[in-house]
Amino acid sequence: MLQNESQDIEQASAIVQAHAPDSKTRRYDRQLRLWAASGQAALESARILVTSASATSTSILKNLVLPGIGHFTILDPTVTAPADAGNNFFLNGFDSVGKPRAAEAVPLLRELNDSVEGVADTRELESLLDSDMGREWIKSFSLVIAHNLSAKTLDRLAELLWEENTNPPLIVVRSAGFIADFYIQVHKHCVIESHSETNPSLRLTKPFPALQAWADSIDYDEVDPTEHAHIPFPIILIKEADAWRKEHDGNLPISYAEQKLFKAQVIARQKKLDEENFEEAEGQAVRMWSEKPVSSDISTLLTFASPAETLPKANYAFHALLETLKLFVSHPNGPGALPLTSTLPDMRTDTESYVKIQKMYKEQARAENALFKKILKEAFPDLSIDEGLVDAFVKNAHHLKLIRGRKFGDFDRQRTELQSGLEIFNKEVATHVALSALFNLFSRGSDPTSITPESLRAEVNTLVGQNSAPLNEEVEEAIDNAVGEVARTPTADIPNTAAFLGGLVAQEAIKLITKQYVPINGYCVVDLVGSWTGLVGQPPA
Amino acid sequence: MAESTMANGNANTSDWQDRYYHVDQVLDRPGPRTDPSFAAGEGVKDFLRNKCKILVIGAGGLGCEILANLALTGFKDIHVIDMDTIDISNLNRQFLFRPKDVGKPKAIVAAEFIMKRVPGVKVTPYYGKIQDKDDDYYLQFNLVICGLDSVEARRWMNATLVNLVDPENPESLKPLIDGGTEGFKGQARVILPTISSCYECSLDMLNKPTAFPICTIANTPRLPEHCIEWASVLEWPRVHGDKKVDTDDPEHIGWLFQVASKRAREFNIEGVTWSLTQGVVKNIIPAIASTNAIIAASCCNEAFKIATSSAAYLDNYFMLIGTDGVYSYTFQYEKRDDCPVCGGESMDISISKEWTVERLIDTLTERQDIQIKKPSLSSGDMHIYFQAPPQLEQATRPNLEKKVSELVKDGGEITVTATTLPFSLSLRVTFT
Numbered sequence: 001m002l003q004n005e006s007q008d009i010e011q012a013s014a015i016v017q018a019h020a021p022d023s024k025t026r027r028y029d030r031q032l033r034l035w036a037a038s039g040q041a042a043l044e045s046a047r048i049l050v051t052s053a054s055a056t057s058t059s060i061l062k063n064l065v066l067p068g069i070g071h072f073t074i075l076d077p078t079v080t081a082p083a084d085a086g087n088n089f090f091l092n093g094f095d096s097v098g099k100p101r102a103a104e105a106v107p108l109l110r111e112l113n114d115s116v117e118g119v120a121d122t123r124e125l126e127s128l129l130d131s132d133m134g135r136e137w138i139k140s141f142s143l144v145i146a147h148n149l150s151a152k153t154l155d156r157l158a159e160l161l162w163e164e165n166t167n168p169p170l171i172v173v174r175s176a177g178f179i180a181d182f183y184i185q186v187h188k189h190c191v192i193e194s195h196s197e198t199n200p201s202l203r204l205t206k207p208f209p210a211l212q213a214w215a216d217s218i219d220y221d222e223v224d225p226t227e228h229a230h231i232p233f234p235i236i237l238i239k240e241a242d243a244w245r246k247e248h249d250g251n252l253p254i255s256y257a258e259q260k261l262f263k264a265q266v267i268a269r270q271k272k273l274d275e276e277n278f279e280e281a282e283g284q285a286v287r288m289w290s291e292k293p294v295s296s297d298i299s300t301l302l303t304f305a306s307p308a309e310t311l312p313k314a315n316y317a318f319h320a321l322l323e324t325l326k327l328f329v330s331h332p333n334g335p336g337a338l339p340l341t342s343t344l345p346d347m348r349t350d351t352e353s354y355v356k357i358q359k360m361y362k363e364q365a366r367a368e369n370a371l372f373k374k375i376l377k378e379a380f381p382d383l384s385i386d387e388g389l390v391d392a393f394v395k396n397a398h399h400l401k402l403i404r405g406r407k408f409g410d411f412d413r414q415r416t417e418l419q420s421g422l423e424i425f426n427k428e429v430a431t432h433v434a435l436s437a438l439f440n441l442f443s444r445g446s447d448p449t450s451i452t453p454e455s456l457r458a459e460v461n462t463l464v465g466q467n468s469a470p471l472n473e474e475v476e477e478a479i480d481n482a483v484g485e486v487a488r489t490p491t492a493d494i495p496n497t498a499a500f501l502g503g504l505v506a507q508e509a510i511k512l513i514t515k516q517y518v519p520i521n522g523y524c525v526v527d528l529v530g531s532w533t534g535l536v537g538q539p540p541a
Numbered sequence: 542m543a544e545s546t547m548a549n550g551n552a553n554t555s556d557w558q559d560r561y562y563h564v565d566q567v568l569d570r571p572g573p574r575t576d577p578s579f580a581a582g583e584g585v586k587d588f589l590r591n592k593c594k595i596l597v598i599g600a601g602g603l604g605c606e607i608l609a610n611l612a613l614t615g616f617k618d619i620h621v622i623d624m625d626t627i628d629i630s631n632l633n634r635q636f637l638f639r640p641k642d643v644g645k646p647k648a649i650v651a652a653e654f655i656m657k658r659v660p661g662v663k664v665t666p667y668y669g670k671i672q673d674k675d676d677d678y679y680l681q682f683n684l685v686i687c688g689l690d691s692v693e694a695r696r697w698m699n700a701t702l703v704n705l706v707d708p709e710n711p712e713s714l715k716p717l718i719d720g721g722t723e724g725f726k727g728q729a730r731v732i733l734p735t736i737s738s739c740y741e742c743s744l745d746m747l748n749k750p751t752a753f754p755i756c757t758i759a760n761t762p763r764l765p766e767h768c769i770e771w772a773s774v775l776e777w778p779r780v781h782g783d784k785k786v787d788t789d790d791p792e793h794i795g796w797l798f799q800v801a802s803k804r805a806r807e808f809n810i811e812g813v814t815w816s817l818t819q820g821v822v823k824n825i826i827p828a829i830a831s832t833n834a835i836i837a838a839s840c841c842n843e844a845f846k847i848a849t850s851s852a853a854y855l856d857n858y859f860m861l862i863g864t865d866g867v868y869s870y871t872f873q874y875e876k877r878d879d880c881p882v883c884g885g886e887s888m889d890i891s892i893s894k895e896w897t898v899e900r901l902i903d904t905l906t907e908r909q910d911i912q913i914k915k916p917s918l919s920s921g922d923m924h925i926y927f928q929a930p931p932q933l934e935q936a937t938r939p940n941l942e943k944k945v946s947e948l949v950k951d952g953g954e955i956t957v958t959a960t961t962l963p964f965s966l967s968l969r970v971t972f973t
């Protein structure tokens with residue numbers, strides 16, 4: 001007994017040594033469950049430039065330093081004012097007053113995470129934008145974040161970063177009191193791991209041969225009751241579809257009545273009332289009329305595929321893979337569908353059947369992965385692509401996303417878009433325009449005391465332009481509310497709004513850097529009086 | 542910005558000129574949607590900075606953020622309760638803690654940090670359980686913010702604040718602001734006990750915890766999770782008897798991982814890893830700084846609006862999903878008349894005449910809108926089944942096999958209690 005116990009302990013510590021996570025993995029455990037080692041590696045190689053050490057800026061940075069970005073630089077020429085010391089958690093209270101704001105903030109941010117590099121830079125953004133060297137330096141970062149820049153400086157920065165599609169994305173953040181918005185300027189952003197919660201097709205309407213053979217091999221009248229209660233739902237649905245096609249000229253259920261009948265037929269196959277696998281098949285029957293060889297989202301995406309000759313410099317790997325995917329779908333030896341998923345949902349079945357069906361999907365997925373790689377090699381013989389990236393692409397082929405953004409301010413430059421936006425999303429667009437008006441006035445040298453609801457309203461009218469029809473009452477009210485609130489607090493960077501934006505903007509930055517999950521495309525508008533957020537100004541399809 | 546000449550609402554020496562330059566813009570004048578009752582200026586600043594007393598439950602992921610926001614917005618008398626100590630896995634988001642703090646009480650370290658960073662703010666920590674405190678303790682606060690990850694603790698806090706309400710004394714109504722996060726998602730809500738819907742009203746909104754049927758675990762495992770559950774639920778007690786699994790002990794996790802891996806190999810199941818083993822046995826919820834920042838800011842913003850009337854507060858639920866763009870939804874969650882905490886009406890339940898007391902108990906523990914662990918049942922003066930004390934348990938145990946319909950008449954009431962909850966649930970039973 002004693003000996004057993006000591007052996008047990010020895011063995012246990014051997015296992016602990018071999019498998020227990022190291023301290024870095026333990027520190028990051030709660031986030032690695034969201035973006036895994038690949039996302040973490042991307043974060044650790046990110047270099048982020050933030051154009052001030054305002055309360056909002058340091059709140060954003062805090063949420064990027066904690067998960068472990070590689071490097072940040074705070075660009076801020078100002079010295080800490082008593083007002084800054086009161087609203088910014090990453091300054092040393094009154095002790096920081098009179099000292100350079102960036103240099104005061106950097107150490108307090110760095111102490112959140114030893115592995116992050118942080119630099120304080122007191123140069124002026126405007127003068128950097130004036131010199132070639134300065135511009136190159138700005139472009140050397142992987143992401144630029146700008147809070148409350150004057151409209152003029154912001155336009156110059158946005159212009160610079162928009163020039164080439166290989167330049168870093170820019171996140172523009174604007175806030176006043178309870179009101180804020182932010183925008184991601186990026187040409188194209190490709191997401192392989194979108195972590196979509198929708199189920200990928202199991203290809204039940206067009207089963208691969210091994211799966212079809214299994215379905216064919218089962219005779220409901222022959223199998224014993226235990227086996228009958230353990231037939232996995234995909235097999236049940238494939239068999240039912242075959243039976244249905246025979247009765248309906250080779251078609252699957254189309255009308256609602258047919259779909260209902262199909263489900264009834266599935267459940268009628270139950271030999272005993274408690275056969276959960278048939279209940280599950282009934283519940284999953286919707287797959288038989290919703291699963292497509294290529295979903296409509298991915299079909300749209302495939303129109304952006306680029307053959308070898310026109311492969312863009314930015315995101316070239318993604319575009320090459322997209323082109324390969326297009327070729328794969330139409331390849332004579334291919335399945336005529338997106339590559340098969342190898343991750344199956346749990347099913348009401350026994351271990352043996354589950355392992356069997358899982359193995360079938362895995363083998364088929366492996367074969368299709370090999371075909372994909374063969375096509376890739378043929379289409380892009382000179383391209384070197386990391387094999388892990390190809391595998392991830394094939395695995396996530398059902399959930400790929402491509403964001404095609406536009407330049408900061410394009411929405412505001414399209415008056416008709418602004419006008420129709422106001423009609424539909426009145427409070428959201430009104431809030432956005434009120435902020436645009438505020439920063440326009442600032443950039444024309446307006447003193448904060450001269451900001452009134454009237455001066456903002458006049459600027460809003462200029463931005464929106466004279467509409468042929470008068471604005472309706474709801475739009476009027478929305479604009480009054482937004483300009484009134486902005487006029488109340490034209491220069492307020494209040495801690496709760498800063499923290500709220502700090503979280504939202506950091507989430508988007510993480511999505512951009514890891515290329516996982518899906519960032520916004522448009523202006524995210526925040527109103528903490530009404531406690532709501534909204535999205536406006538998405539580029540027209 | 543230093544040119545502002547706005548006066549301060551406070552004689553406190555730590556309040557240097559312009560300290561509240563930003564917040565004061567909100568407090569010095571109303572906005573277009575501000576309620577007319579808002580008294581802009583010195584009065585509201587004095588209340589916020591010198592009189593308002595606020596309680597924060599939890600000094601973890603949300604708690605750290607909440608404390609920092611409250612301190613910066615001008616709350617100066619803050620209390621915080623947390624029973625946990627700091628773990629290395631907290632450091633990716635609980636930004637008031639450093640590696641040297643691992644093992645120390647969260648409430649104490651967080652309070653010290655805030656007081657050092659934000660001068661003039663008093664944070665009073667309590668390292669212990671919310672259940673240690675009595676009604677008088679909770680009555681001293683103007684507001685309560687909850688940043689907890691435990692459903693049970695929130696139910697307790699919610700029920701306690703609802704029970705505290707004395708219609709004769711308006712001061713007894715303590716607004717409760719509750720936040721929660723999971724990965725890129727979260728929610729914040731404002732609960733006015735007895736007036737708006739409470740935490741218990743919306744219990745069925747919670748994600749159902751993934752529970753694996755015991756027969757799957759024992760007989761037909763398919764997923765790696767099934768093998769891990771087998772190791773922790775069936776094998777551990779078989780081998781180790783009464784000794785409980787310590788989910789923070791790497792040797793225990795190692796043992797479970799090894800046993801689960803062996804079972805997975807036997808059944809040709811792939812995917813048992815150390816991380817998954819730990820995730821399943823500890824029921825780990827992914828957590829990141831940014832989501833906590835959003836939700837904590839939302840909670841503090843509502844607290845600030847309630848304390849100052851500078852803007853209308855949330856009525857009453859804000860939810861956020863950040864996985865695909867930024868999606869949020871602000872809505873009014875409705876009060877439930879049959880809410881066992883704030884509703885007043887009993888809950889109707891229809892069961893078969895044939896059901897035994899045991900079956901009813903099983904059903905109650907499984908129902909998403911009730912979620913009660915180890916309930917005790919009585920009807921009028923009759924004890925139907927009591928989990929404790931042992932004598933009473935023994936005396937009522939034979940009732941478990943009896944039919945409910947033998948003990949309670951059709952339309953009769955059953956009172957359900959549990960030691961974990963500070964309220965009782967009354968059920969009106971009808972038989973089919």
Ligand SMILES: [Zn+2]
Pocket residue numbers: 738739740741742743876877880881882883884
């Ligand atoms: Zn309730």
